[in-house]
Amino acid sequence: MVTLTDIERESYKNSPVHRLDPRIKLIFTLLVIVYVVSLPRIHEQNIVRLLSVETYLLLLVLLAGLDLRYFGLRILAVLPFGLGIALFQPFIRHSFVESYTPYPLDLPFGLGITYEGLAFGTTLLMKFLVCVTAVILLSSTTRMRDMVTAADRLGVPREFTLLLSMMVRYLFLFWAVLKRIRIAQQTRLFDIWNKDVPRKWVLEQVGHSISSIFIRSYEQGEKTYISMLCRGYGSGHEKAYYRMKIGLKDGIFLFVSLGCVLSIHFFI
Structure with missing residues (x-):
């Protein structure tokens, strides 16, 4: 069982990923989620691209030195939500698909599986898995207080x-x-x-x-x-946080990560 204390304890480790600026990690997570969501609903290269992004995220997990058992338990805790949605997709005929190819499988109650529905369900599950991995990586390498401060400095209301x-x-x-x-x-x-x-x-x-x-x-x-x-709350002096500048290593990480995602998209 993973508790809140376990989550916060992992974020206090010391690794190259943990030492990155929280704003950079937050921007990287948002970029990964936006890229994954923007992929076509059905495309022959979707699975390969998503597996490549997932592999890159898992490499960052290893670089951060996170407990793999703890990391896997957190993914398994939320995986049923995405799996439950993806399992229904092969049986649904969506309006964005012009023609369907039936899968040669006889099922009771008149149910039928299509290749397009199976591809869409698999893509949906992979998108869910990649997004969850990115969010868990962010929360496991960034303290909650630093995450809120990073969002504040990035312009969140x-x-x-x-x-x-x-x-x-x-x-x-x-x-x-x-x-x-x-x-x-x-x-x-x-x-x-x-x-x-x-x-x-x-x-x-x-x-x-x-x-x-x-x-x-x-x-x-x-x-x-x-x-x-x-204690004077509301006087305008309650907004206090540390002033940390984005360093060269933070920029290099964001540039390399963005280059990897672009390479995956255009060369795969």
Whole structure:
């Protein structure tokens, strides 16, 4: 099981990827996602290009020295969402395809698979995998605080970055509160998967836990806001972050990465 502490612990490692400027890593991740999404829906070279980009990202994972087991668990945690969408595509006839070629396979209930639907589903799954890998690489090599600061300095609206910074600050606190609630439930022999207990009662207990988290978050938010007002929040001096200039190695990384993506697109 991968926890929030494991995610943040990985970002504190020391490697060439970890030492890159957070703005460069954020721009690189956005470029990869935009390129992957902009690929044609159905094209014979899609799989090769996506596999090449995925290979480059995995090389960066190895260069960063990340725990491969931890990295694989994070991908497996979100993979069912993309896999569930991609599995339906071979059975759907989309409007952007003029003609379909049926796949020679007899299925019950009158279902039929087409080559175009299979190609679109495979491409969709590969796009999902590459985007998830890029995002996990970013979050595994960049501290949450630095990520918010990078977004702020890149011009993201301040209201959005302020909400993100508050979320990052108290995310681990509420995760610890949730763990204490779960431990208290386990000491009282509460098991959500116990088949001998009525489902209605289990749902009520889960609802009580969620409502307790919301109440505690509201109370903590009120206390935090009052404390911030007492310390001068709103006077214009609350926007403070480190001033780091983009170095030569950061520019080289972005230039090499952009060159690799362009080479994959035009030469494959």
